[in-house]
Amino acid sequence: MGIFYWYNLINNIIFRGNSMINKERLLSTFVDYVQIDSESKNEKAMSERLVKDLSSLGFEAYADESGKAAGSNGNNVYCYIPGTLDLEPILFSAHMDTVTPGIGIEPIIEDGYVKSKGNTILGGDNKAGICAVMEALKTIKEHDLPHRPMEIVFSISEEVGLLGAKNLDYNNLKSKKAIILDSGGNAGKIIVQAPGQAKIYAKIFGKAAHAGNSPESGISAIMVGAEAVSNKPRNYSKYWDI
Numbered sequence: 001m002g003i004f005y006w007y008n009l010i011n012n013i014i015f016r017g018n019s020m021i022n023k024e025r026l027l028s029t030f031v032d033y034v035q036i037d038s039e040s041k042n043e044k045a046m047s048e049r050l051v052k053d054l055s056s057l058g059f060e061a062y063a064d065e066s067g068k069a070a071g072s073n074g075n076n077v078y079c080y081i082p083g084t085l086d087l088e089p090i091l092f093s094a095h096m097d098t099v100t101p102g103i104g105i106e107p108i109i110e111d112g113y114v115k116s117k118g119n120t121i122l123g124g125d126n127k128a129g130i131c132a133v134m135e136a137l138k139t140i141k142e143h144d145l146p147h148r149p150m151e152i153v154f155s156i157s158e159e160v161g162l163l164g165a166k167n168l169d170y171n172n173l174k175s176k177k178a179i180i181l182d183s184g185g186n187a188g189k190i191i192v193q194a195p196g197q198a199k200i201y202a203k204i205f206g207k208a209a210h211a212g213n214s215p216e217s218g219i220s221a222i223m224v225g226a227e228a229v230s231n232k233p234r235n236y237s238k239y240w241d242i
Contacts, residue, residue: 043074070163083149091178094129095158129181
């Protein structure tokens, strides 16, 4: 997933292929953002920076209090941008946290690619998506472009269970549709569904019995657990009856 993939996608969605985006500025923002430490649950500096940068563009942005529930020192960043066109609002979102090791990232531009120094990740997941959104907003302001109402959500702790998204106040959202910039592929490719995961915590109690005298009277907790897992429906949707 590269920064210019998101550049091309935003360019096609918002500017309909008529490139007005400043590639040098986009790259500069990316290099700047990846150097801000923001491993999952340590996004405070990044969330504060995003509020500052959105506010400097003249938009009303704020950080919510999702960090308390997510166990993070950072918070989701939200911004609503009134439109100049009478169209339905749309939401753009990306997550600000990175996987580890993501402390002290040193980006290197080499042969047309942005790389990490080698002892850390780069942080393109998902700061490339954030930078694409920010550059699009800068371009809209710079050229005074007509646009529909937009909502921006930059979430925390995505990499450790979508914790920022789970603790977002959805009652405040006005958009019925959202574009999440967090995948790869050719510009214009839109993913409408993806695999997920569900965690089930269970305690299984067996029944003790003498292995020599009456093994048939016992119940193996391991066997019960194994049978439950092996009988799990492959494509279950809501309920799983054991």
